[in-house]
Amino acid sequence: MISVENLNFTFPGSATPVLHGLSLQVSRAEVYGLLGPSGAGKSTTQRILLGLEPGYTGQATILGQPANALKRSYYGRIGVSFELPALYLRLTARENLALFGALYEGTTRSPDDLLALVDLSDAADMRVSDFSKGMKMRLNLCRALVNDPELVFLDEPTSGQDPARARVTRDLIKTLKSEGRTVFLTTHNMAEAAEICDRVGFLVDGRIPVTGSPDDLMRRFGEPLVEVKWRKQGTLDHARFPLAGMADDPDFITALKSPDLVSIHTLEAGLDDVFIAVAGQREG
């Protein structure tokens, strides 16, 4: 669905490239997460794939078309939610979706069905100017689905949403995948990516040095540890031991025998640990 090879991009007038040798592949019916801290170049990558920044070098092909020469038909097959919601504030939620739907030639999804997907049915007749940031983000997501797209681009789709609504959005993304759609997602939320992405790529210094499924990456880069806590002269002391081989570690045995043992926990690596390891390799 998406194939990028050795992509380089510098904003006009800027001295430093945002993207520098970036490569990534996204397959059909996959949820791909582009991860990285704020300013890494995630939104820029999405904009290039949408044909909005044609001044790149390298290869970027989406649905078989080069990103700097996309045909009109391309836009009928994709859905986009930008980082900042692009909506008509004076219109209601339902009117917004009807209007965006009218821009497409093919059949479109009914505004009411879309609003129900993101828990906005009760707000269908409210003006968008009265929406909270989280409500706008969810309406923005509906906008991306109006034309029943096979490929959906979502830039930070859960930003500004409370935890319960962020869950609605994550569940919707899982539904999109189960319907056979492909999702290209950018986020700085590592826990969210670990939950919903089939594969993730870390954007570091304008390229993606490491790609894989969240589980594989956490296994590859994260060493499971056991943390033992005990009390010593009134204060809490702790030590961490690698899970592998801990039974033969005399210090671990000593810690276990502490008369004031408080707790023993396994600490599993998260994607944020993987990111720190990947970003650290660059410096080392």
Ligand code: ADP
């Ligand atoms: P992210 O989405 O990962 O937070 P962006 O893609 O928005 O990052 O931005 C990447 C870098 O490019 C940042 O340093 C940002 O300041 C810069 N940048 C973004 N848009 C422009 C622009 N239109 N002109 C010049 N620099 C820009």
Ligand code: MG
């Ligand atoms: Mg961004």
